[in-house]
Amino acid sequence: MPLSGIQYNTSLDLEFAIQWWGIYKREEFEALPVDTQARLIAVYKLNRNIEAVLAKAQSDEIRRNG
Amino acid sequence: MTSVTGSPRTVEGADAEPIAGSILTALTTALERGMISKEDVLKALGVKRQSGRQAPPLPTFLFKSSGIEVKIRKMGPFTLDEIRLSMQRSPDNKPPSPPRVQVNYGTSTDPQIEWEDNPADPQYKKDLVDWQAAQTEKEGRQFIDTIVRHAVVVELGEDELEEVRHTRAFLIGMGIDKENIAALSDHEVYVKHVCVKNTDDLQRLQSEVIGQSIPTEALVKAHEDTFPSPVQEKASEGLAGAPLWNPI
Numbered sequence: 001m002p003l004s005g006i007q008y009n010t011s012l013d014l015e016f017a018i019q020w021w022g023i024y025k026r027e028e029f030e031a032l033p034v035d036t037q038a039r040l041i042a043v044y045k046l047n048r049n050i051e052a053v054l055a056k057a058q059s060d061e062i063r064r065n066g
Numbered sequence: 067m068t069s070v071t072g073s074p075r076t077v078e079g080a081d082a083e084p085i086a087g088s089i090l091t092a093l094t095t096a097l098e099r100g101m102i103s104k105e106d107v108l109k110a111l112g113v114k115r116q117s118g119r120q121a122p123p124l125p126t127f128l129f130k131s132s133g134i135e136v137k138i139r140k141m142g143p144f145t146l147d148e149i150r151l152s153m154q155r156s157p158d159n160k161p162p163s164p165p166r167v168q169v170n171y172g173t174s175t176d177p178q179i180e181w182e183d184n185p186a187d188p189q190y191k192k193d194l195v196d197w198q199a200a201q202t203e204k205e206g207r208q209f210i211d212t213i214v215r216h217a218v219v220v221e222l223g224e225d226e227l228e229e230v231r232h233t234r235a236f237l238i239g240m241g242i243d244k245e246n247i248a249a250l251s252d253h254e255v256y257v258k259h260v261c262v263k264n265t266d267d268l269q270r271l272q273s274e275v276i277g278q279s280i281p282t283e284a285l286v287k288a289h290e291d292t293f294p295s296p297v298q299e300k301a302s303e304g305l306a307g308a309p310l311w312n313p314i
Contacts, residue, residue, distance in 0.1 A: 013286065034273040038281035042289035 017044035124219055127274055131263030137219040140277045141212075149212055153205055162193040210268070214257045217275040222252055226260075233259045 017040055018029045029037060096102045124137035153159065164183040172178030184190070222230065230252045237247050237259065250258070262268055266288040273285055 014281070034281045034285065035270050038273075038285040039289045041281060041286045042293070045286070046290060046293055 013041050013045060016048075017041040020044045020047070125274070127218075127271060129261045129263070129267045129271075131267045132261050134220075134261045136257075136261065138271070138275055139217045139219060141217055141275050142277070146276060149209065150205070153208055159201065159204075161197050162190060164190045210272075211254075213272060213275050214254055215251075218253075218257050218261075218271070220253070220256065220261075222256060226256055227252060229260050230255045 014029070014037070015026075018024050018026055021029075021040060021044065024032075029040075032040075093102075093107060097104065097107070124139060126135055127138045128135045164185045165187050166181045167184040167187075168179050169182050170177050170179055220226070233255055234247055237255075238244050247255075262271070266285075269282070269285055269288060273282065
């Protein structure tokens with residue numbers, strides 16, 4: 001995650017990604033081809049990064065506007 | 067429409083129906099009386115019986131870099147273990163031996179000299195590290211070779227063979243040892259040099275073949291890299307309403 005330096009390992013990312021997508025049970029997710037799993041995790045991770053960047057930008061803007 | 071084919075003639079339509087009915091009745095009777103077996107009937111009709119459970123079709127794999135689709139055979143942990151062990155058992159895989167040194171267990175006046183291995187020898191330690199590194203690289207190469215030879219299933223037609231001929235000529239033209247290229251089968255040239263065009267494809271292939279259930283960090287990273295927008299640089303634009311990333 002940008003700014004904080006927090007990093008997760010792949011298996012934790014997998015757990016988070018399953019929850020985030022919300023359309024898979026764990027066994028359904030694991031039944032997907034590994035490549036598809038990796039892509040879904042990548043999308044989740046990018047979304048997480050985007051949210052972090054946006055939150056930081058919003059907080060800066062609030063601070064600037066007093 | 068019913069038709070009965072046989073020597074000396076073929077009968078079709080309404081004429082054939084009573085004949086077909088008679089044949090069926092005769093066959094049923096013969097079967098019931100044990101005069102013929104089901105196998106005889108199937109053999110006469112040219113039907114091959116499937117023995118045992120039918121094998122599932124091989125899964126397909128797409129090399130994204132070249133757009134070529136192949137079939138793959140998965141390799142289980144026992145197969146992988148056997149391959150790893152056979153590599154380790156190979157006679158030319160012996161680690162370097164430590165130098166032998168004389169050790170005096172007695173005194174200077176009453177020496178008791180024995181020869182012992184000296185694993186602390188600096189040159190030996192360096193040789194061992196080099197051997198381990200070379201071993202890891204060798205195992206990696208042999209593993210990829212095994213995947214290419216055994217796990218990738220592709221039929222080489224005339225177009226594919228033409229591509230192989232062209233690739234062989236290209237590699238030799240690039241100065242690669244002719245004997246090395248000649249040692250590769252057409253299948254190996256096609257998979258290694260025509261199908262695989264980047265390392266991501268190779269990682270994906272390995273993951274699929276060894277049936278990994280959890281994607282590796284490298285594979286996730288490879289997918290992350292396919293999204294081109296540098297997120298942090300565009301944060302301010304994002305607040306202004308510009309899209310930050312390319313949705314799948």
